[in-house]
Amino acid sequence: MSAEPMIRIEGLTKSFGGRSVLQGVDLAIPRGCLYGLIGPGASGKSVLLKMITGLLRPDGGRVVVDGKDVHAQSELELQQFRLKFGMLFQNNALFDYMNVGDNIAFPLRRLNQLSEEEIAARVADRLRVVSLPGFEDRTPAGLSGGQKKRVGVARATITRGEIVLYDEPAAGLDPVTSQRIFDLLRREQQAANATVVMVSSDLDRLLTVTDRVGMLYRGRLLFDGTTGEAKASQDPHVRQFVHGLTDGPL
Numbered sequence: 001m002s003a004e005p006m007i008r009i010e011g012l013t014k015s016f017g018g019r020s021v022l023q024g025v026d027l028a029i030p031r032g033c034l035y036g037l038i039g040p041g042a043s044g045k046s047v048l049l050k051m052i053t054g055l056l057r058p059d060g061g062r063v064v065v066d067g068k069d070v071h072a073q074s075e076l077e078l079q080q081f082r083l084k085f086g087m088l089f090q091n092n093a094l095f096d097y098m099n100v101g102d103n104i105a106f107p108l109r110r111l112n113q114l115s116e117e118e119i120a121a122r123v124a125d126r127l128r129v130v131s132l133p134g135f136e137d138r139t140p141a142g143l144s145g146g147q148k149k150r151v152g153v154a155r156a157t158i159t160r161g162e163i164v165l166y167d168e169p170a171a172g173l174d175p176v177t178s179q180r181i182f183d184l185l186r187r188e189q190q191a192a193n194a195t196v197v198m199v200s201s202d203l204d205r206l207l208t209v210t211d212r213v214g215m216l217y218r219g220r221l222l223f224d225g226t227t228g229e230a231k232a233s234q235d236p237h238v239r240q241f242v243h244g245l246t247d248g249p250l
């Protein structure tokens with residue numbers, strides 16, 4: 001890991017309709033790190049992910065990704081910049097009118113760099129990695145929830161983006177399938193040495209794969225540290241949240 005973080009967030013603020021969501025968030029995510037972003041519902045985790053990609057503009061502060069001030073870019077530059085990312089967003093459903101292969105190939109075709117043969121080979125490789133070999137011609141409607149998520153992972157990693165963002169990658173899945181998804185994301189992150197930011201409310205499983213963890217609470221980053229430090233934290237908010245305790249300040 002080099003000294004300059006892949007993602008540097010400084011004094012980030014955001015309000016919606018007069019309601020403050022982020023109140024000065026500072027955060028540095030090292031290169032090659034799998035970073036888990038946690039916090040109670042509506043604490044701004046998804047908002048923060050969207051700001052990292054430039055999909056949402058902050059009211060104040062800066063997001064610097066790979067040395068570039070994200071929100072100082074023009075819309076055209078931003079479109080180019082977003083190609084750096086793989087993304088699996090919470091409601092980022094698959095396109096029902098496309099088969100599985102075309103869904104996975106979609107971000108790669110937008111790059112417009114590879115031949116159809118190369119794209120087909122990459123899609124087949126991704127499907128093998130997510131244990132769905134030969135699923136190219138299937139329709140998303142005919143897949144289970146877990147299979148859809150795995151196709152989503154295949155799509156998020158097909159461009160070999162240096163940065164991959166996952167918002168609730170295993171929501172709604174059974175415990176075994178969830179753990180398999182987290183293990184898969186970890187393997188992929190390590191194989192590509194990617195910088196990954198992952199939001200998940202499934203803390204038990206999330207913390208089996210993270211290097212570092214940040215907790216958002218009341219508009220601020222209440223905690224930032226290694227996974228071990230998060231588990232051992234004596235801060236009453238962090239402790240209650242990480243261990244899922246009913247008694248405490250939350």
Ligand SMILES: Nc1ncnc2c1ncn2[C@@H]1O[C@H](COP(=O)(O)OP(=O)(O)OP(=O)(O)O)[C@@H](O)[C@H]1O
Nearest residue numbers: 016017021039040041042043044045046047048201
């Ligand atoms: N585009 C928007 N317009 C108005 N309000 C928004 C918008 N996006 C987010 N919000 C509000 O910002 C707050 C934070 O939302 P966000 O989705 O980031 O929470 P979260 O921490 O990801 O929550 P959860 O764990 O419940 O998904 C919420 O109160 C939400 O209603």
